[in-house]
Amino acid sequence: MENENLQVLDVSRNNLTALNITSLLALPALRALGLSGNPWSCACENEDLCLWIHLESFKFQDEGQTVCGSPADMQGLRLGEVGIQLRTLCHQSLGSWDYLFFVAIGFVIFAAGTVSAWLMGVVMVLYERYIKKKDEQLENEDESGEAAHLPIPRTERESRSLKTSHIV
Template sequence: MSLASGPGPGWLLFSFGMGLVSGSCPNNCLCQAQEVTCTGKQLTEFPTDIPLDTRRLFLNDNRITSLPAMHLGLLSDLVYLDCQNNQIQEVMDYTFVGVFRLIYLDLSSNNLTYISPLSFSVLTNLVQLNMANNPQLAYLHKYTFANTTSLRHLDLRNNGLETLDHNAFRHLLALEKLYLSGNPWNCNCSFLDFAIYLLVSYLDPSADELNATCVDPLQLKGWPITRVGNPLRYMCISHLNMKDYIFLLLIGFCIFAAGTVAAWITGMCAVLYQNARRRSSQDDGDDEAGQRVAINKGIFQTKVNSNPQFPQLI
């Protein structure tokens, strides 16, 4: 085929494919060398025209409310995603299913209220995760970080967390830094397992360590959560408070009362049984005596009848 005849269908398909990969840079964003920067562009939705070969994506300081898995999943080469300071409220199942190469993820300073247990299920290469400054985020499921086995830095500062399940960190063997300050930690007995985890995990100490403190109960308010394990162990395992003593006293009283009632009922049943047995014995004795009298009378009458010389009384 000569050049004069124009490009063939193969060339057109190749050009179309390259156009999809290259993409057209989103409006008001800067695209260069596999990096897209859309910082502070007042975006309300996730941009759909991002080049598919993008490796670093900056969406911080916008008003984006959600991360659509369909569009995000097209960016299979993405390793760095910054969504800081947006209005994202939820991260649903498999949101990041297509960006399994992701190493850095920043979801800080959003309006997060819910993180699905399977949100990060495919992010096995994730090294740094920032979810700080989401004051409405009060709960994390124990399987939230189950597959993020490469995670080294986890930032959970200034959220609404009151407790965490220690099993949530069971698979994070590479974890080096864990930031927990600014949360209203409730250091009750259900917090004990996580407090023990903090004691034995040998995480790298940081300036954040002493700022992560208990808010409740009152006797532990202000205690660093990294040092509350032993006091909690004493309070919850080896020490009984006034409520515990009252509870044990009530149990003892109930056992005593139940035993007393059972003994009284048993005694009454025994007395009634003995009375019934005695009455039955008396009735049997009367019947036996009557039978003896009748027999003796019959024998006597027989002797009288058989002996004509026996004096007749009548």
């Protein structure tokens, strides 16, 4: 770039309302910048400039005189002071598509939760039936005498002896 060595830039009193900071960022050697005397627009389209001024205030010879010309509620405020305000103001409104997105996401989350709860209920009922059926089979085997020929694991043997000791 041909302006890489530019150290001082003064665009004061040129009736500027906006300035693209990309051109300023392309000047790495810039040490001083004059912006005063311009009716700067402190609206969302100039948010980047205002934030950049806030962050790089050491480069301004006349930062105290670099003020907003519009809108009316910000008139006279220094550009460096409104940078943070603009960040908040310009990014706080939501469009109708944003609200539609939130509603859709909420519905999807609700539906997923409902389906998950229903599935867990079905699994629990099926498991309960399985356990009940298994217990009935064990009781039938005990009554028919078939269980005497099959080896019983230690834990089941102990639990059966406890059951019979309470009955007698």
